[in-house]
Amino acid sequence: MSTCIFSKTAAELIPSGIRKISDKVNERIDKGERIFNLTVGDFSPKVFPIPEGLKEEIKKAYDEDLTNYPPSNGVPVLRQAISKYIKERGGFEYSPEEIVIGSGARPLSYTLFKAVVNPGEKIVYPAPSWNNNCYIQLIDAVPAAIETKPENNFIATAEEIKPHIKDAALIAMNSPLNPAGTVYTKEELKKILEMIVAENKVREKENRKPLYVFYDMVYWILVYGETKHYNPIELVPEIRDYIVFIDGISKCFAATGVRLGWAFGPKPLIAKISAMLAHIGAWSPRPEQTATGRFLNRSEDVDKFFDKFKKEIFGRMNIFYDGVMEIKKLGYDVEAIYPQAAMYLTVKLNLIGKKTADGKILKDVDDVLAYVLEEGKIALVPFYAFGADPKSPWFRLSVGTCSMEEAKVAAMMLKDAVEKLK
Numbered sequence: 001m002s003t004c005i006f007s008k009t010a011a012e013l014i015p016s017g018i019r020k021i022s023d024k025v026n027e028r029i030d031k032g033e034r035i036f037n038l039t040v041g042d043f044s045p046k047v048f049p050i051p052e053g054l055k056e057e058i059k060k061a062y063d064e065d066l067t068n069y070p071p072s073n074g075v076p077v078l079r080q081a082i083s084k085y086i087k088e089r090g091g092f093e094y095s096p097e098e099i100v101i102g103s104g105a106r107p108l109s110y111t112l113f114k115a116v117v118n119p120g121e122k123i124v125y126p127a128p129s130w131n132n133n134c135y136i137q138l139i140d141a142v143p144a145a146i147e148t149k150p151e152n153n154f155i156a157t158a159e160e161i162k163p164h165i166k167d168a169a170l171i172a173m174n175s176p177l178n179p180a181g182t183v184y185t186k187e188e189l190k191k192i193l194e195m196i197v198a199e200n201k202v203r204e205k206e207n208r209k210p211l212y213v214f215y216d217m218v219y220w221i222l223v224y225g226e227t228k229h230y231n232p233i234e235l236v237p238e239i240r241d242y243i244v245f246i247d248g249i250s251k252c253f254a255a256t257g258v259r260l261g262w263a264f265g266p267k268p269l270i271a272k273i274s275a276m277l278a279h280i281g282a283w284s285p286r287p288e289q290t291a292t293g294r295f296l297n298r299s300e301d302v303d304k305f306f307d308k309f310k311k312e313i314f315g316r317m318n319i320f321y322d323g324v325m326e327i328k329k330l331g332y333d334v335e336a337i338y339p340q341a342a343m344y345l346t347v348k349l350n351l352i353g354k355k356t357a358d359g360k361i362l363k364d365v366d367d368v369l370a371y372v373l374e375e376g377k378i379a380l381v382p383f384y385a386f387g388a389d390p391k392s393p394w395f396r397l398s399v400g401t402c403s404m405e406e407a408k409v410a411a412m413m414l415k416d417a418v419e420k421l422k
Contacts, residue, residue, distance in 0.1 A: 074289060105250065155180075193235060194236055313343050324411075
């Protein structure tokens with residue numbers, strides 16, 4: 001079929017590199033092949049079910065027949081509960097009127113982009129990062145990707161961002177970062193925010209549109225050890241007028257399929273996002289909204305869930321981290337960033353040039369990816385699927401679909417596969 005029948009946006013839309021890999025792997029799994037699918041940032045409900053209390057509240061809400069349209073900005077009980085939740089756990093001071101609910105973080109992210117960026121305006125974002133390039137394409141904006149460095153844990157620095165801010169409409173920030181599972185340091189985050197505030201003071205004098213920040217913090221609860229998630233407004237209070245936060249239950253409550261997210265930020269901008277969501281109809285169902293509001297108010301149950309959930313995820317990431325370090329000791333050019341946050345381990349597998357047992361030379365990243373899949377039965381996502389350089393030897397390993405025992409087996413199979421290379 002000719003692409004001329006489609007709009008330019010539809011014809012040129014970038015497909016999901018992650019889904020492309022994962023779908024092929026799942027086809028093989030469905031046929032009975034044993035593969036450890038560590039690609040998609042999802043949770044197996046059999047391994048990581050949603051909180052029992054949340055499940056109970058959802059059932060209860062349906063039993064109460066709460067199945068009519070919700071308000072376009074979200075049901076009051078949920079927005080009130082979120083206001084309390086983000087204040088108690090992160091120091092975020094936002095009233096229910098400054099919070100809007102959507103069917104997950106995706107439509108909220110899209111409508112934020114659409115609300116502050118005109119076609120042809122520039123959006124600054126790190127590479128690798130999740131889906132920024134796709135949203136930029138959808139709204140016909142101009143991308144300004146910053147190729148981040150492993151020595152900075154793949155976090156964009158103030159120095160790297162600075163050359164792009166004069167004519168930018170939006171800076172996309174994500175901490176903890178997908179795909180790297182790393183976070184901003186207090187010092188670097190403060191530098192970036194102060195730079196944005198200074199730029200906006202200049203723009204205000206020139207009567208120009210401000211530079212906004214899209215701050216994706218959907219993994220913020222999932223930090224480990226001494227890692228800390230910093231509240232940008234506590235570091236630089238003046239940033240409050242220019243920043244919108246995106247959060248939800250998909251990752252921190254293993255509820256990817258329940259489809260409930262929220263945004264909070266300046267009231268006028270939140271109102272615009274709410275209006276756009278109303279036209280799209282991208283609100284979360286009333287029962288799920290009501291149930292989540294009720295569950296968030298059950299602080300003790302939430303704490304118990306987080307304690308167990310975080311230990312389980314961190315334990316799996318440590319298994320894989322230790323496994324990669326064992327391979328490194330054997331002299332192979334592999335590396336991993338010690339687990340900081342989210343559900344992802346960042347792994348370097350620089351195996352290009354190595355020869356397989358049957359004499360095939362691994363010539364590029366795709367060859368490495370295919371070899372690990374065929375010989376180790378492990379499916380990973382290369383960082384180029386998140387916008388990084390196609391030659392980058394770094395991969396994302398997601399632990400949400402495996403048990404602790406499966407993680408141990410998979411780590412051993414990866415080691416065995418690499419040891420076979422010459």
